[in-house]
Amino acid sequence: MDVLVVEDNKSVTSMLEMFFIKEGIDGEFVHDGSEGYRRYREKDWDLVILDWMLPGMDGVTICKKIRESGSKVPVIMLTAKDSESDQVLGLELGADDYVTKPFSPLALMARIRAVSRRYQGEKASAPGTRDVSTSDFQISKETREVFLKGAPLTNLTPKEFELLYYLSQHPRHVFSREQLLERVWGYDFYGDERTVDVHIKRLRNKIGSKDKPYLHTVWGVGYKFDEAAGDEI
Incomplete structure (x- = not known):
């Protein structure tokens, strides 16, 4: 290495x-x-x-x-x-x-x-990784392309893409910060868990709105991807 x-x-x-x-x-x-x-x-x-x-x-x-x-x-x-x-x-x-x-x-x-x-x-x-298709999103892991209601999203950072890809694979499933660090970042985290909060906040601002944030906060538990309209839980 x-x-x-x-x-x-x-x-x-x-x-x-x-x-x-x-x-x-x-x-x-x-x-x-x-x-x-x-x-x-x-x-x-x-x-x-x-x-x-x-x-x-x-x-x-x-x-x-x-x-x-x-x-x-x-x-x-x-x-x-x-x-x-x-x-x-x-x-x-x-x-x-x-x-x-x-x-x-x-x-x-x-x-x-x-x-x-x-x-x-x-x-x-990458060649064998499945795409994600939801009501509003089409996400390709192989090409790292994201389309929201048919329009391309080109301003996602690599980690934001990975976080969106993982959460969208498991709609309505609530993940804790620790789980997201392990499964998206890929390690047992030794530092500040605010890393997840920062990425969720930035990603939510890029893909959603107040009426339809897509990434919901489940207070005291963690985060989930849900295309249902509404404020954060």
Whole structure:
């Protein structure tokens, strides 16, 4: 597994290098954003880890450029910013996950393994993955296209697509945050469960309305996909 880490804190990279060696991961560590983006373009990486604040070019810009190139390589953001707006920005630009500093190396390793498994699994299973067709939605896992009442939705992030795809496969089934983290994110979550809330909020704003949100909150339990009109439960 080839992982590019763009992080200017050398104590963090030293710690990660030690864990990478233990886990058998081939990591390359770059301390400047512009140099990191150059190295990204020179090789086919299995995973990219980006610090948010970097000299030369910040991690958010690098992530944006990666997604604009059409690449689906998994991206994990490392950030000291823990506000919801900052998290939303990184995810909106195409990051698969974020880890807030200070973080546990073991937690990061769990994220790396999970993101990698999901990425490789998607590539292997895409041709045989069934589409979802509901009254209002047509969703293709293979082409990653979403049509709402016949109109294409082109502004979904990768994780928003996966969340919508999973929930729409199980209409009216209520999932807890923990279940969604396990089944959509693919790992036992070590961080803040607000990750699910942020994605649900953004996705609901993109696909629904106040009268017909599609994604309903079941208070004290979790979330469900339901095309029935009405406010949140």
